[in-house]
Amino acid sequence: AQKITQTQPGMFVQEKEAVTLDCTYDTSDQSYGLFWYKQPSSGEMIFLIYQGSYDEQNATEGRYSLNFQKARKSANLVISASQLGDSAMYFCAMKHGNNRLAFGKGNQVVVIP
Amino acid sequence: NAGVTQTPKFQVLKTGQSMTLQCAQDMNHEYMSWYRQDPGMGLRLIHYSVGAGITDQGEVPNGYNVSRSTTEDFPLRLLSAAPSQTSVYFCASSYRSASGANVLTFGAGSRLTVL
Numbered sequence: 001a002q003k004i005t006q007t008q009p010g011m012f013v014q015e016k017e018a019v020t021l022d023c024t025y026d027t028s029d030q031s032y033g034l035f036w037y038k039q040p041s042s043g044e045m046i047f048l049i050y051q052g053s054y055d056e057q058n059a060t061e062g063r064y065s066l067n068f069q070k071a072r073k074s075a076n077l078v079i080s081a082s083q084l085g086d087s088a089m090y091f092c093a094m095k096h097g098n099n100r101l102a103f104g105k106g107n108q109v110v111v112i113p
Numbered sequence: 114n115a116g117v118t119q120t121p122k123f124q125v126l127k128t129g130q131s132m133t134l135q136c137a138q139d140m141n142h143e144y145m146s147w148y149r150q151d152p153g154m155g156l157r158l159i160h161y162s163v164g165a166g167i168t169d170q171g172e173v174p175n176g177y178n179v180s181r182s183t184t185e186d187f188p189l190r191l192l193s194a195a196p197s198q199t200s201v202y203f204c205a206s207s208y209r210s211a212s213g214a215n216v217l218t219f220g221a222g223s224r225l226t227v228l
């Protein structure tokens with residue numbers, strides 16, 4: 001069974017600082033994909049970044065980058081230059097089977113001015 | 114282009130009542146799914162569909178039915194609501210491609226309370 005683990009307690013980060021959110025996963029599949037989603041207090045789920053298991057390079061999307069360490073089965077999200085609007089819950093998810101996503105329990109981030 | 118539309122946004126039910134959460138997408142996506150989100154639990158897959166006429170169970174299917182008569186619509190039915198079904202429900206769709214980068218597009222969510 002696929003499993004995503006996000007165990008960090010709620011995090012406070014100073015505006016303009018970088019923050020790293022940890023995500024480890026467990027799967028026996030050779031081909032899989034890893035996603036990060038953002039959920040602000042308004043409740044919607046916003047896609048941030050994707051990393052395929054065969055991708056050689058770490059994925060980047062603007063201020064978001066994914067530190068993918070396949071041997072350690074980790075896919076940490078790095079947010080650079082934090083902004084107040086980055087305050088949200090962040091979910092790591094793994095794609096398996098027919099587009100099925102298994103989600104972690106999330107990391108709460110609060111950006112302080 | 115409305116994306117994924119869920120209705121209603123809020124609903125209160127009594128135990129034993131039935132209801133249907135509606136989900137529609139206008140992106141011609143083949144894949145649609147329903148998730149529920151409970152505090153501290155992340156999102157859990159209820160049912161999913163890879164195309165019209167095809168549905169399958171996810172992680173927590175008990176108490177829910179789905180059907181997919183058209184590409185656009187994927188309603189979720191609660192036949193006899195229970196307090197344990199109090200949750201926020203998200204519908205999502207994505208386009209199936211060979212690259213693996215199939216991004217789920219989520220609806221705004223439906224908050225259901227069962228008394």
